[in-house]
Amino acid sequence: MSVVVLKDKCIGCKLCVPACPYNAIEVVDRKAIIKDNCTGCGACVTSCKKDAIISEGQKAGQSNLNQYQGVWVFAEQREGRLADVAIELLGEGRKLADQLGQKLAAVLLGDEVESLAGQLFAFGADRVYLAQDPILKHYRTEAYATVVADLAQAEKPAIVLYGATHVGRDLAPRVTRRLRTGLTADCTELDIDNESGLLLQTRPAFGGSIMATIVCPNHRPQMATVRPGVFSKPEKVEGRKGEIVTVPVKIAEKDIRTTILEVVKEAKQGANLEEASVIVAGGRGIGNAEKFKLLDEVARLLGGEVAASRAAVEAGWLGPERQVGQTGKTVRPKLYIACGISGAIQHRAGMQGSEVIVAINKDPNAPIFTIADYGIVADVHEILPILKEELARLKDEDQGEVA
Numbered sequence: 001m002s003v004v005v006l007k008d009k010c011i012g013c014k015l016c017v018p019a020c021p022y023n024a025i026e027v028v029d030r031k032a033i034i035k036d037n038c039t040g041c042g043a044c045v046t047s048c049k050k051d052a053i054i055s056e057g058q059k060a061g062q063s064n065l066n067q068y069q070g071v072w073v074f075a076e077q078r079e080g081r082l083a084d085v086a087i088e089l090l091g092e093g094r095k096l097a098d099q100l101g102q103k104l105a106a107v108l109l110g111d112e113v114e115s116l117a118g119q120l121f122a123f124g125a126d127r128v129y130l131a132q133d134p135i136l137k138h139y140r141t142e143a144y145a146t147v148v149a150d151l152a153q154a155e156k157p158a159i160v161l162y163g164a165t166h167v168g169r170d171l172a173p174r175v176t177r178r179l180r181t182g183l184t185a186d187c188t189e190l191d192i193d194n195e196s197g198l199l200l201q202t203r204p205a206f207g208g209s210i211m212a213t214i215v216c217p218n219h220r221p222q223m224a225t226v227r228p229g230v231f232s233k234p235e236k237v238e239g240r241k242g243e244i245v246t247v248p249v250k251i252a253e254k255d256i257r258t259t260i261l262e263v264v265k266e267a268k269q270g271a272n273l274e275e276a277s278v279i280v281a282g283g284r285g286i287g288n289a290e291k292f293k294l295l296d297e298v299a300r301l302l303g304g305e306v307a308a309s310r311a312a313v314e315a316g317w318l319g320p321e322r323q324v325g326q327t328g329k330t331v332r333p334k335l336y337i338a339c340g341i342s343g344a345i346q347h348r349a350g351m352q353g354s355e356v357i358v359a360i361n362k363d364p365n366a367p368i369f370t371i372a373d374y375g376i377v378a379d380v381h382e383i384l385p386i387l388k389e390e391l392a393r394l395k396d397e398d399q400g401e402v403a
């Protein structure tokens with residue numbers, strides 16, 4: 001039986017045909033025909049300009065959607081250490097769950113990882129779904145996707161959040177496909193719509209020129225990934241308690257097509273920008289790789305790290321691991337000094353959460369000044385040597401006092 005009903009008003013204009021993701025509509029003799037593979041997703045309803053389609057399935061679906069309750073965070077861990085982004089997401093998930101008046105759960109997979117549950121409660125989870133088995137010791141797509149998708153199918157969460165790490169970026173789309181729902185990648189803002197209760201998922205779109213807010217009205221769970229560093233970590237409440245729900249792991253080694261032979265740790269290139277409390281970043285205005293050395297010296301004097309815009313990375317002046325922005329790292333240091341960086345939206349996306357932003361640029365109209373707390377309109381090559389000299393002098397004075 002068709003789950004979509006056509007009214008007599010249908011004029012066979014065919015707008016609904018390309019709108020249907022399931023190829024379930026055709027137009028014959030200026031009348032739409034709904035085929036048996038219609039799922040009632042309602043995509044055709046919104047495409048119809050004549051109000052000639054009602055989706056019964058969509059109506060039924062809407063009431064089914066109410067069964068989906070709660071906010072979940074995928075609690076990514078490696079070798080028994082929680083990923084920072086999992087903690088950041090617990091903070092944001094807590095806010096969303098409170099807005100909805102629902103529970104926040106963490107989904108923890110691994111081998112002998114139960115001891116992490118206490119941390120998940122302390123960072124805001126009400127419940128931890130714990131799937132422990134040697135088969136889950138290392139992340140493997142099929143094993144993790146099966147456990148998370150089966151659990152979501154059984155427990156019906158309204159929202160699931162993942163860190164946009166290598167693991168999260170691999171896992172989230174697989175789970176999405178299995179649950180036949182939607183996924184918004186790399187969100188920079190999450191909120192709840194007061195009227196509909198829908199998750200508002202905001203992310204840069206069209207190469208970062210606009211911020212798009214995306215909703216998933218007809219399918220559940222609503223799923224999003226968020227890059228590390230976008231949200232700050234919540235306060236830890238030691239001793240906060242919650243409920244542990246043990247999840248049976250029903251997959252067998254023979255069902256998994258990959259085997260981990262060896263885990264090779266990548267040699268760490270420089271420091272972790274996401275954890276630096278001071279960052280001195282340079283852009284095209286720095287001019288060449290040689291001149292970046294001065295930035296590095298200033299960064300060291302401040303106990304910080306040097307970073308770059310994409311233009312500087314593409315020029316080969318610094319490695320890609322030091323790029324800040326939409327396609328680089330998201331950082332939120334206490335102090336961010338932007339030197340010779342114009343402040344394109346894609347760069348700002350990665351650093352505008354910094355506590356104090358200082359910009360040095362010779363163009364007074366450079367967009368970086370719109371978000372800077374302190375702006376210096378000057379040639380960076382004149383300012384940096386003075387800054388270095390002054391910092392070195394202060395350091396010497398400090399050392400003199402200690403001696």
Ligand SMILES: Cc1cc2nc3c(=O)[nH]c(=O)nc-3n(C[C@H](O)[C@H](O)[C@H](O)COP(=O)(O)OP(=O)(O)OC[C@H]3O[C@@H](n4cnc5c(N)ncnc54)[C@H](O)[C@@H]3O)c2cc1C
Nearest residue numbers: 283284285309310311325326327328340342346347362380
């Ligand atoms: C999909 C997409 C993703 C992107 N991702 C990123 C990203 O992750 N990170 C990123 O940074 N960019 C990213 N970009 C690129 C971004 O749009 C900009 O092109 C880039 O940020 C510009 O880098 P810049 O500010 O160093 O260079 P420019 O825009 O060329 O600016 C150089 C600035 O230096 C100033 N200047 C020049 N000489 C001096 C001087 N002597 N003293 C003081 N100031 C001086 C100029 O006034 C100017 O404002 C992305 C773009 C796209 C389309």
